[in-house]
Amino acid sequence: MSSDDIPYAGFWEGALDLPLVFSNSFVADPETSRFSAADMGGSDQYFYARWSNPTVRALERELAEAEGGEEAVCFATGMAAISALLISVLSSGEHVVMSDVCYAGVTELARDTLRRMGIGVSFVDTSSIGAVEAAIGPKTRLIYVETPANPILRLCDLAALAAVASARGVLLAVDSTIATPIATRPLGIGADYVIHSLSKYIGGHGDALGGVIVCSAARAAKIRSGPLVHLGGALSPMAAWIIRRGLATLSLRMARHESNAMAVARYLSAHRRVGRVIYPGLTEHPQHDLAKRQMRNFSGLISFSAEGGAELAEAMHRKLRVVRYAVSLGKHVSLIFHLPTEYMTSGPFAEAPSYSAWAGDGLFRFSVGLESPERIIEDLERALGPN
Numbered sequence: 001m002s003s004d005d006i007p008y009a010g011f012w013e014g015a016l017d018l019p020l021v022f023s024n025s026f027v028a029d030p031e032t033s034r035f036s037a038a039d040m041g042g043s044d045q046y047f048y049a050r051w052s053n054p055t056v057r058a059l060e061r062e063l064a065e066a067e068g069g070e071e072a073v074c075f076a077t078g079m080a081a082i083s084a085l086l087i088s089v090l091s092s093g094e095h096v097v098m099s100d101v102c103y104a105g106v107t108e109l110a111r112d113t114l115r116r117m118g119i120g121v122s123f124v125d126t127s128s129i130g131a132v133e134a135a136i137g138p139k140t141r142l143i144y145v146e147t148p149a150n151p152i153l154r155l156c157d158l159a160a161l162a163a164v165a166s167a168r169g170v171l172l173a174v175d176s177t178i179a180t181p182i183a184t185r186p187l188g189i190g191a192d193y194v195i196h197s198l199s200k201y202i203g204g205h206g207d208a209l210g211g212v213i214v215c216s217a218a219r220a221a222k223i224r225s226g227p228l229v230h231l232g233g234a235l236s237p238m239a240a241w242i243i244r245r246g247l248a249t250l251s252l253r254m255a256r257h258e259s260n261a262m263a264v265a266r267y268l269s270a271h272r273r274v275g276r277v278i279y280p281g282l283t284e285h286p287q288h289d290l291a292k293r294q295m296r297n298f299s300g301l302i303s304f305s306a307e308g309g310a311e312l313a314e315a316m317h318r319k320l321r322v323v324r325y326a327v328s329l330g331k332h333v334s335l336i337f338h339l340p341t342e343y344m345t346s347g348p349f350a351e352a353p354s355y356s357a358w359a360g361d362g363l364f365r366f367s368v369g370l371e372s373p374e375r376i377i378e379d380l381e382r383a384l385g386p387n
């Protein structure tokens with residue numbers, strides 16, 4: 001079967017929704033089938049589900065379209081997508097300029113594993129174009145950024161980075177998990193790769209793990225026939241089906257995440273126990289003008305500092321009824337988690353001297369969900385006390 005024959009709506013017993021195909025192997029055409037991934041890279045044939053599967057393929061097509069890219073390759077998790085991308089692009093002796101504040105797992109992967117494999121890593125404040133330019137050397141192959149960056153919600157100017165990358169002959173990869181394609185489409189601004197953890201806003205309900213890389217067809221073929229097939233982090237059809245259902249309501253959910261986050265950010269800004277509130281939609285955000293230019297939606301993530309850090313975290317854990325004290329983000333339910341700066345800067349962000357300038361002693365990372373804003377604010381008041 002070819003991927004042009006995906007049994008879409010009505011194709012199979014009149015079904016209106018995409019069939020969930022669990023098959024991990026497909027009838028092979030003896031004329032064209034080859035046994036090596038390298039021979040299958042550009043092929044549209046289903047063969048073995050580590051290469052591709054019709055349900056996963058349908059999600060890939062929709063994600064490519066959502067990001068305005070030629071092709072998409074899905075993975076079992078966001079980290080699987082990111083590690084595949086880094087391995088696909090970087091070889092021993094080469095160099096990557098990486099944002100000094102990214103998803104902690106990415107920072108640790110670069111610091112511990114890429115360096116051990118002989119790949120140079122410079123951690124740089126990528127909100128400073130000058131710092132990025134200064135870090136690029138003759139061996140640099142890739143600039144890797146996250147915008148907004150988890151958890152300090154610092155932005156990078158993608159148009160400026162793309163200009164530097166193309167002038168210096170370097171590739172630009174953007175983790176756009178927090179922005180989502182509703183806010184920003186980095187490929188249209190000049191990025192070469194865009195990455196999402198599908199476990200967050202795109203899946204949207206905290207019930208599936210997944211990741212994706214969207215890029216040109218040639219780069220996607222290289223990723224599919226190399227790190228997807230060889231590292232083996234393929235997305236399961238069940239997860240693809242769940243994530244695709246989440247994607248169908250992404251624009252509606254992002255509008256609500258944004259309006260809820262704006263209401264909560266304003267409430268927190270006025271609260272006597274709260275110090276700094278970081279949200280790209282607030283005029284107080286140091287890069288609010290850039291956020292307005294680059295984001296059509298300010299997303300649903302807020303970071304804030306508050307009096308009594310760790311004790312307050314304990315009170316939240318005990319007292320909150322609507323908001324859950326838990327990691328992750330982008331779920332329909334509100335999630336809050338305390339990140340002490342001492343812990344972050346002795347761990348993943350040890351090479352990010354600017355981290356504490358944003359985070360102070362510590363931040364609460366608050367992924368504002370889809371509940372009514374009144375219920376969320378009432379719940380916060382249980383832990384923070386009345387204003």
Ligand SMILES: *Cc1c(COP(=O)(O)O)cnc(C)c1O
Binds near residue numbers: 197
């Ligand atoms: C969660 C997250 C990841 C990792 O994704 P997983 O699906 O958990 O592997 C990467 N980048 C960002 C910005 C994230 O929030």
